[in-house]
Amino acid sequence: MIKNYVCFTLLTALMLPILSFGQTKDKPKLELGGALRFNYVYSSWKEEQKTKGGELGYDMFRINAKASYKKVFLNAEYRLYSEAFGGGFLKQGWVGYQFSEKDELHAGLVYVPFGIKQYNSHNWFFNITYYAGLEDDHDMGLKYLHTGTDWEYAIAFLKNAEELNFGGDVENDSSRYSYDVVGRNKETNQFNIKLVRKLGATVKHRIGFSGQYGSLYNIDTDSNGDHYALALHYEVDWNTWNLKTEAITVAHNPNNEPGQSNDIIQMGAYGSLSQNYLFMF
Incomplete structure (x- = not known):
C-alpha cells in the first residue's frame, strides 16, 4: 500500500x-x-x-x-535563521564599480554567474540544482558583468566559497545560505563564464550557456582534485507566464585519501547536519 x-x-x-x-x-x-x-x-x-x-x-x-x-556601490544581505537552520550568516555582500550603464565589476561574496538567474525554480523548496550548488549560489571573488539590449555576459574568478574558519586544515562550516562542498574537501580557484542572448518583445526569450571549472582541495591529502559544470538554459516570459528550462552536466573529482571513495562528496548549508547531503558522481 x-x-x-x-x-x-x-x-x-x-x-x-x-x-x-x-x-x-x-x-x-x-x-x-x-x-x-x-x-x-x-x-x-x-x-x-x-x-x-x-x-x-x-x-x-x-x-x-x-x-x-x-560609480561605486555596495549590496549586502544578512540573514538570521533559527538555530536549527544555522543561525546567522551573510547571504551576499559585495562592492561594485560601474564603468558604464552596461558594464560593472563586483568584488566580495558575489552571485555566481551560472544558469538561470536568480532562481531556476518556482517553488519554496527550490530545485535540485540549488542543493547541488548550482542555483542562487554566492562565493568569494570577482565578477565582471555586461548587460546589453541583445546580449548579456559575465566572467568571474571565485577564490573559494564562504570561508568562515581560516586555515587549510579546517573543514568548512555548514552555516551558510548557499550549498557548497563541505567536509574534507573545499572549493577553490573557480572560473565561471555565462552568455545570454535576448530575443523578442511581446514574448521575451533568454537563451544561454554557462560553464564553470575549479579545484577541490582535500584536507587529508593536501592536494587538489577538480570539478566542472556546463549548462544550456532557456527562459521565456509571456504576459504573466514564465517558463524555465535547463540542461546540466556536472562532475566532481576529489582527490580523497586512500580508503575514501572519490565518487562521493558532501554538500552543506543552513548549519545543521540534517541539511548536509552526499552526492555521488
Missing part, C-alpha cells in the same frame, strides 16, 4: 520599510530594508504535529543594505 504524505507550509512576512537617504547621483545614497518571516508547518508523517494541528514558529529575519556614491 502506498502512503501519501502531505506537508503544508504557510509563510507570513513583515516587510520592513525601505529607508532611502540621498537626493542625487552625485551624493551618497543608502537604502535599508528587510523582512521578518514565520512558518506554519503541518507534516502528515509526524504524529505529534497531526495531534497538535501543526506548529507555528520563527523562521528568519533579514536586513538588506544598498549604498552608492557616484
